[in-house]
Amino acid sequence: MNRQTTASTCCYCGVGCGVLIEHDGERIFGVSGDPAHPANFGKLCSKGSTLHLTGDLAARALYPELRLGKNLARSRTDWDTALEHAANVFAETIAEHGPDSVAFYISGQLLTEDYYAFNKLARALVGTNNIDSNSRLCMSSAVVGYKRSLGADAPPCSYEDLELSDCVMIVGSNMAYAHPVLFRRLEEAKSRRPQMKVIVIDPRRTDTCDLADLHLAILPGTDVALFHGILHLLLWEDWIDREFIKAHTEGLAELKSLVRDYTPQMVSQLCGISVEQLQQCAEWVGTSPSFLSLWCMGLNQSTAGSAKNSALINLHLATGQIGRPGAGPFSLTGQPNAMGGRETGSLSNLLPGHRDAANPEHRAEVAAYWGVDRLPENTGLSAIELFEQVRNGKIKALWIACTNPAQSMPDQHSVRAALEACPFVVLQEAFRTTETAAFADLLLPAASWGEKEGSVTNSERRISHVRKAILPPGEARPDWAITVDFAQRLEKRLRPAESSLFKFDQPWQLFDEFIELTRGRDLDMSGISHALLDQIGPQQWPFPTGARQGTVRLYEDGVFPTANGRAQFIAEPYRAAKEQRDARFPLTLITGRLRDQWHGMSRTGTAAQLFGHVSEAVLSLHPDELRRQRLQPGDLVNLKSRRGAVIVAVGSDDGVRPGQAFLPMHWGDRFLKGGVNSLTLSAFDPLSKQPELKHSGVRLEPVNLPWQLFALIEGDVQRHFETLRPLCEAFSYVSLSLVGRERSALLIRAASSEAPNPQLLGAIDQCLSLIDGPVLAYDDPRRAIGKRVRIENGRITAIRLAGETLAQHWLQSLWLEGRADEQLRRWLLAPMSAPPGSVGGQVAVDKTLCNCRNVSFNAVCAGIRQGLDLQGLKNNLGCGTQCGSCVPEIKRLLAAELQPVAVI
Structure with a gap:
């Protein structure tokens, strides 16, 4: 084989790790960290190091599919037919209902060139600001925080500041799981400099807390009160930088008046921490030579997300801890190119080059550059508003690219109703297995990781060249190419006499056109090109024409990109989260991440190895809460919010406070019937319009589901998934996952109040290949219990337990070990249910x-x-x-x- 290595980047979080892809031009065989990339210096996390195991072709969209009626199935078509149909529908919709009757919902996983093509399509050609990104669910509160406080959406720090800081505050981020490579870097720095102080602020005790000198387990949503309380003490103890405040800031007087009331006793009570903890935190922040803050979704995903961001930045302005090594406010981006989306204007309120869609001068600048008369003045719809208008019938054609709103958006009942009601839904997606794919009238196959070229910007403003290793499978195309092709067809209908706005044949042409819109702006990239990145490696902006290297740290001169050059203290009072615990919903549900899964699992969910650490959705409760609810680990409960319900197993976790519950955000309806976001609420921050995905009121209700099903089948897991998942709808509880490493299998657990009809069980057995062949079976119709195991070449290949499932872990272990001994045969052919050697009907299972x-x-x-x-x-x-x-x-x-x- 002609083995080659191509340097590229990881497609997961915003750390922006460099990767080396091993391939032969047609298939990817392996991946390793790129030692030359300054974001990770060769290190990768468990997700990045298994990239080559994901993207199962059986899960990929390989050719266009079109549905010509809501009650019809999609059928295969060609690209010309697909895009001509889409152009006709969009043109007719715009002609009849106006440009704001269509919308685009795109993704933080797109490349910068993809983003730019979509923005020009929506704003210059269609004439609508109805283009938003799933970054609205991720980073929009950080955008507002930076812009209000510092004047521009620009994280001022670099990764090297993690190693240089004397006091690091991690807020609302399980960094050990969400950004593991950076966390390792911080761990190593603290091992070299034990005097470095690490403060973790998180309602849960997570793996990140193991590094902490101080863990503040505040009550969910009370961050603003905490930051105001810290500032109160900084002012009281005179742990502030008066010279910096006088020379470089304004607004402290109003903020000082506000935080006067946030006494240690008041903040202690509001936040659920001790006065001593608060005082220790303030002392470290105020007296350390350098102070760095790191944050993620715990601050952003909130109805007070903008206030939380600004209140944290206030601490840096008060202490002068910005623009210096080891210091500054540093948001950790959730997606690989959410920063690139912000740069290109891929939120409904933005324009390319860090411009605002509401600013007439900014609109005129971009319109003149694009060669169009004007850009739309009407305010665009943010993600939550967009889907509300889809449901209300105002949006009649919706283009979704590289994101999965039928899993990721809050209040899933409303989102799915909107997708169902929309007359025309286009999904541009690499994976045909996502929850959103079922709603698509037109499915367009997109290239994925390793198959396309462009650029991304990571959390530290570093732009990397993403290189293509192999060709996309089937008829899949790069996202920018799909968008440009559609735009060229649409402009023939909307502006037939005009010259084309979309004369692009290569991704570098899109990049070169985009960066001119950054010239002279705070993010000036005018000196960068794909070719330059190939020559000198990834670079941080600003990188103006003539520069030799990127800008490591912003605001070193104390001058900020505001009207008067001063940073702004923001004075906003603490406001409680939208849903508080009450008699009807006495628990607070918080959501977060798993170590080895990412987002909606469209990619990681194809690799069985990534289920090894946590195999299925479990609701974490404090042991005292379990006792109060009279529950045992593994019991099923009906978890209810004001919007929906999901049946899920419970687990014991003393890292969660009594009165709280934790559920990972990854589990959508594919893997857990109903999905996590059937519970979350769509209330959003008034400025950032980012929804409060982290904080919901819930209650637990007992369920009586005595009839249980356990099934396992190895082989083509995606095909098995497609045939078995619809059959499972008949059960009240359904959990699906993958297991194995060298061999992969689909694993199903389900439960119901009574036994299903024999026809359904027969259909399941048919899919499991448990009807004919080398199948051992035992049935007890009187007790509605049955067990079937297929044994081929001396090992188990499929299992089905029905009625009760005491032997499920034992059988799963036998499958993993690849053996089928005489004990198994004796157990199969006997009426006993518990496996040999079990205690209380259970067998320990490893992870x-x-x-x-x-x-x-x-x-x-x-x-x-x-x-x-x-x-x-x-x-x-x-x-x-x-x-x-x-x-x-x-x-x-x-x-x-x-x-x-x-x-x-």
């Missing part, structure tokens, strides 16, 4: 603790019992030696000397 080296939880525990310390475990087992994501959990096991326990 993968270290994904990179396939080291199990029980193996680590066994090593601890043998006296191994962390270094010994690394040397003997290899765990923690690659991405390091498992290290915090291993440290906890070492500290507690835990024994293996059943994982339910």
Whole structure:
């Protein structure tokens, strides 16, 4: 084989890691970190290091599909027919209802060139500002915070500041899971400089807290009160930089008047922390030579997200901790190119080059550059507003690209109703298996990671050249090429006598046109090109014409891009989250991330290895809460909010406070019937319009689902998923996941109040290949219990337990081990249900603790019992030696000397 290596970037979070793709021009065989890339210096997390295992072709969209009626199925078509049909529908809709009757909802995972093409299409050709991105759900509150306080949407720091800081505050981010490569960098810095102080502010005790010198487990949503309380103490103790405040800021007098009332006692009560903790935090912030803050969704996804961001930035302005090494407010971007979207204007209120759509001068500048008379004045719809207008019938044609709103948006009942009602939905997507795909009238296959070229900007403003390694599969095309092709067809209908606005044949042409809109702006990229990035490597903006290297740190001169050059203190009072606990909904549901999954799992959900650490959705409750609710780990409950309900298993977690519940945000309807976001609310911040995905009022209701199903089948998991998932709709509870490493299998757990009809069970057995062939079966119709196992070449290939599932973990272990012994045969052909050697009907089941080296939880525990310390475990087992994501959990096991326990 002609093995080649292509340098590119990872397609997950905003760290922007460089990767080396091993391929032969047609297939990708492996991936490793790029030692030359300054974002990661060769390191990768568990998700990035398994990129080559994702993107199963069976899950990919490979050719255009068109549906000519809502009650009809889509059928395969060609690109000309697909795009001509789309152009006709959009042109007719615009002619009859106006340009604001159509909308575009795009993604933080697109490349900068893709973004630019969509923005020019929407604003210059269609004439609408109805273009928004799923970055609205991710970073829009940070955008408002930076713009209001500092004058521009520009994170001022660099990754090297993590190593240089004397006091690092991590707020609303489980950095160990969400940005693992940066967290490893911070860990290493603290190991070299133990005097560095790390403060973690998070309602839960997460893996990130293991690095903390101080963990403030504040009550959800009380961040503004906390920051005002810290500032109160900074002012009281005179831990402020008076010279910096006088020379470079304004607005402190009003803020000082506001925070006077945020006394330590008041803040202690509001936030649920001790006065001593608050005082210690303020002292470290106020007296450390350098102070750096890092934050993510815990601050942003809130009805007070903008206020939280500005209140945190206030602390930096008061202490002069900005524009210096190791100091500054530093938002951690959630998606690989959410920054690129902000640069190109891919939120409904923005224009390219950090311009505002509401600003007449900005509109005139962009219109003149594009060669059109004017840009639309009407305010564009943000994500929540957009789907409301789709549901109300105002938006009649919706183009969705590279995102999955039928999983990621809050209040899923309303979002799905909107998609169902919309006369024409286009989905431009690499994966045909997403929840949104079912609603698409036109599915356009897009190129994915490793298959397209362009650029991305990471959290530290660093632009990287994304290089293509292989051709897209089937008929898939790069996103920019799809958009340009559609735009060229649409402009023949909307402006036939005019010259084309879309004379693009290569992605570099889009980039070169875009960067001219940044010339002279705060993000000036006019000196950058794809060719330059190839010559000198990834660079940080600003990088104006003539520059030799990027700008490492902003505002070093204390001059800010505001009208008078001064940063602004923002005075906004603390306002509680929209939904508070009450008698009807006595629990607060908070959401967050898993270590090895990403977003809606359209990509990570195709790799069985990434389910090894956490295999299915579990609602985490404090042990006291479990006792109060009279629940055991593994019990099913009906989790209800004011918008919807989902049945889910519960688990014990003393990192969650009593009165709170935690559920990972990844589980959509594909993997958990109903999905997590059937519970969340669409209330949003009035300025950023970012929804409050983190905070919902919920209650637990008992469920009686005595009839249970467990099924496992190896092989073509995506095909099995497609045939079995619809059959599972008949059950009240459904959870699907993948298991295995060298061999993959689909695993299903389901439950119902009574046994299903025999025809349904027969259809499931048919899909599981458990009707004919080498199948061992035992049925007890009187008790509605049955068990079937297919054994081929001495090992299990499929399993179905019906009625009760006591042996599920034992059978799963046998499948993983690739054996089928006499014990199995005796158990199968006997009426007993519990597996051999079980205690109380249960058998301990292992989980993968270290994904990179396939080291199990029980193996680590066994090593601890043998006296191994962390270094010994690394040397003997290899765990923690690659991405390091498992290290915090291993440290906890070492500290507690835990024994293996059943994982339910």
